Amino acid sequence: MDFESYDVLVVGGGLAGLRAAIAAVETNPRVKVGLVSKVYPMRSHTVSAEGGAAAVLRPEDSYETHAFDTIKGSDYLADQDVVEAFVREAPLEVIQMEHWGCPWNRDPDGKISARPFGGMTTWRTCFAADKTGFHMLHTVFQTSLKYPQIHRHDEAFVTKLLVEDGRCVGVVALDQRSGRFDAITAKAVILATGGAGRVYAFSTNGNICTGDGMALAYRAGVGLKDMEMVQFHPTGLPYTGILITEAVRGEGGYLTNKDGERFLKRYVPNKMELGPRDILSRAMTTEFEAGRGFEGPHGQYMHLDVRHLGEAVIDRKLPFMRELGREFVGIDIVTDPIPVRPVQHYMMGGVDVDIYGATSLSGLFAAGECANVGLNGGNRLGSNSLSECLVFGAAAGRAAAHHASSAGAAGANPVAALLKDEARRVEDAYLDKRGGEERIGVIREQLQKEMDAGAGVFRTRDGLGKLTRQIGELRERFERIKIEDSSRTFNTELTAALELDFMLEVADAITYSALAREESRGAHARRDFPERLDGEYLKHTIAHHTDELAPRLEYRDVHITNFKPQARSY
């Protein structure tokens, strides 16, 4: 049997995946790269990132300050060697994006401009208006088109990693157009599939953010690190969860409660609106509980007010926010305050990788939001994630290219057998379930609602314990799903079922990891354990897949270099 075969195969066509693909061919122009994405790359969720990409480019800034801001923001759960390497690479990557055509906003001297961002002590967030992710993604995608060595498989859904003799040798992918299962082999595979925010109901994440890469690696025996660390962004639009960028606060926006009070003075008096996301989300939730939010048809909300900035600043620096206000809320942010509330936004947790993106499985790498390299710890600072996709996407691309030059090709016979097994598994588990009774959409909505309730901004043992049982029940119901769509052609019901299967795995890893961490650190706020306990929990949680409902949890020490843990106050 013939299979498409590559030196390096990238799964995911967002910023990290495309950066990895380009890095691989620039490391070695003879490397043949495959890029599999379940959507066209320019539809990837990077497109929704708004505020900017952090990098030390200004003379008044320093690597040390960027590192310290990141480590303090992480509530000391970041690996400090990783952070130190990251802050040195980020400026080069931002300049590389400039050379590739990214329309960064500029200072009067023509250099790349920067804006302030939450938790960053100086202006280091480079931006392209408030569509930074959109512009970066289109820049890197369009640039990738000039490399003939990069072969794309668009709208192909990876259902399984091919593992042979303890190494990853490729993937099985469902071509959505034809409905055919293909084995795509490679000497090295990079997962860059993005986050898993859609396990929550109220999220800024696109429909495609279902944790596929995390679940693929997890099932192949690779650990998921710090999955309890789920970021809630303080400012999402009620109902839709559309992100109102932190740049709105960076540019000087105020958050006020129904009494017209800038309530953050009670929580982060020295930083106010420029406090980090985890603290602001908790502050808002606490205010809601005290009844100091505005009441709306979709629950309580606060006001985010930029009226005092004036139309000129808004149009130069926040034009997309004005567009979103007009089109989705029916307000003009020049004259009206924006209704906002905390919303799931980002997964700090992900596939356990080292600084080169390598996992414990030979030949398998990961980068971007689906990976956890140890940069973000308990709370990611805004504008570090776009830079992370560049720095660690490039690192994984280079490492995979090197790995490919020394690894042998996969043997065809075991791959043929593995492909056949996987195609049959999906047939049996999904397409032959026309007699089932459970609707995928209904199970999915239930999962999302329960995750919001049990693993949200604040957690408790009771809530998390109940959630583990609810997820268990949903898994049982998932066994009885009904697939109405019998077509092979673009069967989005089948892909939604495959995604839901992955989401249940990820939700389980989040919940059990959260239940076991009996302290409060970063985004993980336990009402029953409000203190940070460095003696016991200055450690990464690693969740390993088992055949039971509960994962096997291990812990690993955090790498501390120059910054000793101290109380986190702002």
Next chain:
Amino acid sequence: MEKKITIQATRFDPEKDRAPRLQTYEIPFSDQSMVVLDALNYIKAHVDGSLSYRWSCRMGICGSCGMMVNGTPKLTCNAFVRDYWPRPIVVNPLSNFPVVRDLVIDIEDFMRKLKSIKPWIIRKQDLPLGAGEHRQTTAQIDDFRQFSQCINCMLCYAACPVYGLNDEFLGPAAIALARRYNLDSRDQGTRERLPVIAHSEGIWECSFVGECSVVCPKGVDPAKAIQQTKLDTTMRFVLPYGNRE
């Protein structure tokens, strides 16, 4: 009494159907914030799991949920149901494209055209990273800013009568993106893009109906890009030494 909205959606499964047909769904319309995409999602989750369409970001930036809504190309994530109710909403796949399945269109033609215009910065000599960034003024960015807003949603191709008649036509989005790079002060590739753009199926096909600019959800003005490019190309022939590079 609970309000209802009637959605009629195109169904087409190439494995079974010879021609597309319309299927009618009646679903609750309970929320003023509901958009046409929410209605489709309600149908898929609760009524008919086999309805196929693309969507992702739900905030008008990923470009995947474009469909014809009552005959007009729209992003369904910001087409509000309240603006149509109580009349029924008819949702068809974007016009002028082959249909893969139901509301899913084939955009491979655009993907080839996008690549053909070389949408990347072309320079005689790349600046090394160590040399830092190219300097660029805000005014220089303003030259190409609007053309860089294209989300590849294909609404402009669905609205373009020329593309409807001749799919060899390069089309509005591809020309706007070529213009985006040609106008970028960092780029030196105008001459390399010329053969594709000045090709007879390039800009000269455009009859300047201007519908592409009307339907663009991002305020890009592809019609302007086409007119500018026509002028620019003509000037190159008339004034061979007047090239900008």
